[in-house]
Amino acid sequence: MDALKPQRNEPARMERLAKLPVFWGLEGKRVVLAGGSDGAAWKAELLLACGAELHLYCEESELSESFAALVAKGQMLRWHDRPWAPDIFEGAELALADCETDAEAGSFYDAARAAGVPVNVIDKPEFCQFQFGSIVNRSPVVVSISTDGAAPILAQAIRRRIETLLPLSLKDWGALAQTIRERVNLRLAPGASRRSFWEKFVDRAFTERLDEGSEERLLADIGMQVARAGSGRGLVTLVGAGPGDAELLTLKAVRALQAADVILFDDLVSAEVLELARREAKRMLVGKRGGRESCRQEDINDMMIRLAKAGKRVVRLKSGDPMIFGRAGEEIAALEAENIPVEIVPGITAASAMASRLGVSLTHRDHAQSVRFVTGHSRQGKLPENIDWQSLSNPSVTTVFYMGGRTAGDIQSCLLAHGMPASTPVVVMISVSRANEQRWCGSLAQLAVAVERLGVNEPVLIGIGDTFHSASAAFSVTGSEEANSVSVQKAG
Incomplete structure (x- = not known):
């Protein structure tokens, strides 16, 4: 079971926070507010909406029209027609002020701190112990957004988007x-x-x-x-993590990650995807990556069974789609043999992500009559022996080889030997959809040299067929490709 020990540092369960988001109960609590401006009136409305007993300190001449209207409504608002003084803080839960000068703000801040009352001076972050976020109100569901004062307009834009996602019901x-x-x-x-x-x-x-x-x-x-x-039994959910970009996850995949007790994840699953998981979930790397030391499939099966029998909700998180070259069949069979419920959440497979990144249709009706996904890596680390090379050598068949980095030379040789033209368009993509993505476009005759130049330490995807002609044409302009050399484009 030593192979199941983590092989890399786990992503932090919580990345650094600029501020701690806290929701503070103010029902019936005394809150003091100094200043009668429109900005202060808005804060007063928020505090009153929370049920606070609000005490306003300012002279009548300082009351804005909107604040005067708020005072006239009564509610839990008590107006004291005098300036603030150090005695107002006694028994207060919070203290707020709208001050024109930094000197006045500093005095209010120091007085509140001396009284042990958390303080906020409106629009003066250097005199604030806490800040107000942009609010989406579906109370008792309340969402608050903060940019730590750096970009209030951004916070408002985020709020508008969330407003459209959360139904009024x-x-x-x-x-x-x-x-x-x-x-x-x-x-x-x-x-x-x-x-x-x-x-x-x-x-x-x-x-x-x-x-x-x-x-x-x-x-x-x-x-x-x-x-x-x-x-007394849990369940196992096989979840497709997609090619790497966390924004390509399905909503169902995110819900499964949020519900997990334990997450068994592959080496290719990105840290951004894991960041969306439930914070309390135990995360275990069961890395499976071609050409590297990895966990035995039998050990992974045994672990899933043991955890599920202990009543855990287990997520088996796989790169891409779990049902495409993800050994899902073996895992499902092992779990079903133990009468453990299994659910499947599909993910975006790497070939689809490659097509999207290139702007190429894998089944363009002018170029391709079919598409095939072929593994370039058998149990023995070589090309499978039963590949029908004759049918794959037709350029009108779009073929995508997964895990074909180390066998690229053999793929090239077999296709050429079975009559595929050397000029057939080929695309090679490394780490598709990730920050370190690289791509090469050229012809079948150049495939082996291209992959050798790119390297095979990251996931390699090889697309072959006439449908990639447009990608090759675009690359020849931007990549300055020469007949006997290889040019690489990085993501950007």
């Missing part, structure tokens, strides 16, 4: 969650079954309309989770 679903939470906690113990219930709750919140039967259906879900918890 989320407010009602949040209220329903508060209603049933105690019943859920009484019937479901902390851990996988309770978390699974809330994950299904979230799926409903984003896909169903809240109606009179919603609560009954949720209570039925509780019963199902109780029954499942009694079985």
Whole structure:
């Protein structure tokens, strides 16, 4: 089992934060605010919306029109017609001020700190212990966005995008969650079954309309989770991580990562993808990479079975699509033999990512009548012996070789020997969709030399066929390719 030990440093569970996001309960709490400007009025509205008992200190001449209207409404706002003084901080939960000068801001800040009250001076970050974010309000669901004061316009743009993603009905679903939470906690113990219930709750919140039967259906879900918890078994989800770019993950893949207790991930899975996983999930590298020391497939199967039998929700995270050259068949068979539930979440396979990056259709009707994905790496580390080279040698068949870096010379020789023209367009891509992506476009006659120049330490994808002609033509202009040399383009 030594092969299952981590072979690289794990990504940090939490990258560095500029500020700690904290949601502060202010219901019935005393908050003091100095200044009557429009900016102060906006902060007052936020504080009052949280149920704070707000005490405003400023002279009448300082009250803006909007703040005067707010004072007239009453609510939990008490206006003191005098300037602030050190005595206002007693019993306060928070202190805010709108100060014209740095000297006044410094005095307010020092007085609040001396009284032990957290302080914010509006629009003067050097005198702020805490800051306000841009808010999306679906209370009790509240989203706050901060750029640490660097780009308020960016925060507002992010808020607008989130507004479009969160349905207004989320407010009602949040209220329903508060209603049933105690019943859920009484019937479901902390851990996988309770978390699974809330994950299904979230799926409903984003896909169903809240109606009179919603609560009954949720209570039925509780019963199902109780029954499942009694079985003592977890499940395994095979998840496709795509070619590397985290933005190419499916929503279902992200949900699976967020629900995992344990993540067994391949060496090619990017740190950006792992960053989207549940923070508490245990992450284990089970690296499988051609030409390098890797875990035995039998050990990976045994680990998945053992963890699932212990009641864990296991995610087997594979680069690309788990059902394309991902040994998923062996893993599914092993799990099913032990009666362990298996779910599959497909991912974007590397060939699709390559086509997207090149702007090339793999099945362009003018150039390709079919497309084939072929492994360039058998169990013995060589080309498989049963490849039908005669059919692949037709340039109108788009062929993409996976893991073909170390066998590129043999691929070239076999295709030429079976009649494929030496001028057939070929594309080689390294680390497709990643920051270190490289690409080469040329002809079949140059393939072996090109791969030798590129190297095989990163994932190599080889595309062959007439459909790549447009990519080759574009590359010959930007890459300054010579007949007997190899030019490489990096991502950018």
